[in-house]
Structure formats: C-alpha cells, structure tokens
Amino acid sequence: MKIRKAVIPAAGLGTRVLPATKAMPKEMLTIVDKPAIQYIVEEAVKSGITDILIITNRGKDVIEDHFDRCPELEASLLNGNKTDAYNQVTNIAGLANIFFIRQRETKGLGHAISRAKSFVGDEPFAVLYGDDVIIGEDPACGQLMRAYEEYGKGVLGIKAVAPEDIHKYSSLKVDNLHDNIYNCTDMIEKPDDAHVLSLFSILGRCVLPPEIFDILEHTAPGVGGEIQLTDAMKDLATTTGMTAVDFTGKRYDMGNKLGIMEAAVEVALQHPEIGSDFKDYLKELSKTL
Ligand code: UTP
Secondary structure, rough: OOOOOEEOOOOOHHHOOOOOOOOOOOHHHOOOEHHHHHHHHHHHHHHHHHHHHEEOOOOHHHHHHHHOOOOOHHHHHOOOOOOOHHHHHHHHHHEEEEEEEEOOOOHHHHHHHOOOHHHHOOOEEEEEEOOOOEOOOHHHHHHHHHHHHHOOEEEEEEEEEEEHHHHHHEEEEEEEEEEEEEEEEEEEOOOHHHHHHOOOEEEEEEOOOOOHHHHHHHHOOOOHHHOOOOHHHHHHHOOOEEEEEOOOEEEEEEEOOHHHHHHHHHHHHHHOHHHHHHHHHHHHHHHHH
C-alpha cells in the first residue's frame, strides 16, 4: 500500500534547550529563515506525503499559526509589492493537508504516536520526529518509504553513533541486506554498556504499519517512566522483523544546543541569499579562533 500519511510528534518538553524552549517550542527554533518543523514538513511533502498530523501540546499554538494563512500579513506584502515574500508565506499553508492533535500529557514518544490512531486508520505511515532536521538531495523519509515498498515491513531510519553516545540513543541488532539496507531483529532504548547491540541507532525517521497501535496499547512505561516507541517497535522487530535504512543526508538534532548551531552554520553556508557573505565572515572569524 502506498504511504501518503505522516505523523510529526512535536509535544516534547525540550528541556535540553531551556530557556529558549520555555515559551517557544523547539520545533519552531529557526535555521536561518525557516523554523525546524517547516524543513521537516517540506521533506515529507517531497517524499510524496499528502496528509500530515502534527502532535502538539499546550503552548505550541504557534506551530498551527505557522502553517495557517495570515490575511493581514499577506495583504500588507501584496500592497508593498513584496511578491517573493508573499509567495513564501502563502506557500507554507498549501504544502500539505496538515492536521493537529494534542498529546495532553507528556508521557513519551510512544504515547504521542498512539494519539495518531484515528488519523492513520488502517494504513502504513511515516513518522518524522519534530526535532530532527535531515538535509539532503534525496529526502530521508522517501528513502524509507521506498524500502517499505520493497520489503513490506516497518522501516527504521538509522545512523551509526559514537560508542560514547550510544547509551543516549537506541541500539539495534541488524544484518546487512544490500548496500545501506539492513534487516533489524531486535533493539533496546538507552542501553548500558552490557546491552549494546550495535552502534546503529534509530535517528528521527521511521515507517510503521498500523499494527503498532495495538502494540502501543500494551506497552508499559520504559526508560525514564515514558512509553517508549522503541519498546513497541522492538515487538515488531522480534516478531515480523523490520527493515533499516542507513539514510543519506545530514541530520541535525534541534533538541540540543550544538545541533542547533551546526544546523544554522551549515544551512547558512548553502543559503542562496547570504551563503557567500556568511562564508567570508566565517573565514575572517576563524583567523581569530
Ligand atoms: P525527545 O526525547 O527528544 O523530546 O523526543 P523532549 O522530551 O522534548 O526532549 P528533552 O530531553 O526534554 O530535551 C523526540 C521527539 O518526540 C517528541 C518530541 O517533541 C520530539 O520531537 N515527544 C517526546 C512527544 O511528542 N511527546 C513526548 O511525550 C515525548
């Protein structure tokens, strides 16, 4: 079945980026001139997704406003003949059919995904984590969707992480199928040294079959007392197996300060308007470092 729906969980508390995220959702933190979540929605749309559910919570209404029309601003831009800005602003509202639901209580990523059950229905769907921006020629979500079409199983977007970091992420048991595609038969969230399965971790993207909702209903709170999506996906991996794609593209973790700065610098260097001036600035600055 062709995948046309995506879910973007954006209801986390963002405690690693306080105080910026006290009143501003981390998904709305800017990379040069667009909020992180717009890059993510654009990636989903480029991958062929038409319907997107964004899971929010209290205080995240600005995300809804960002994807809505803004008649006063649009009229002012038109009156001022600012056609480029007008087009940019109106295009955002037309990117996809975007829906919103609140998680109500921050009980973990697995719990957030379970809120998507009626939106998803009986179809496979993509999940794009709201704080993971991936920039690349071939959209990461689309790479996973192709693997779903090839193997018919849930798909995980994976990358190798440094040995000293694996305890902060999930760790997967994988066997190579071909090129950058793997079969995944087990996983663990935030393993201690004795339980590391490999340095491959799920980073920011997956494609899930609708069976995940029944599994989530029975998933007990795991690490940190949260209902972990990894624990539910482990059920799929150990029974039907899952496919894993070591996706191409650079991932930026907008949930931590260094990730935010890396995204800003690297996207600014490629930016058509400011890229070349910013490069000159960085070259000068680097002489003083
Ligand atoms: P994180 O664990 O990075 O989010 O979840 P967090 O809780 O905001 O992070 P810190 O540790 O407090 O800084 C990964 C993704 O899952 C979403 C987050 O918004 C993020 O996109 N999430 C997490 C939810 O939607 N609900 C939750 O209950 C937890």
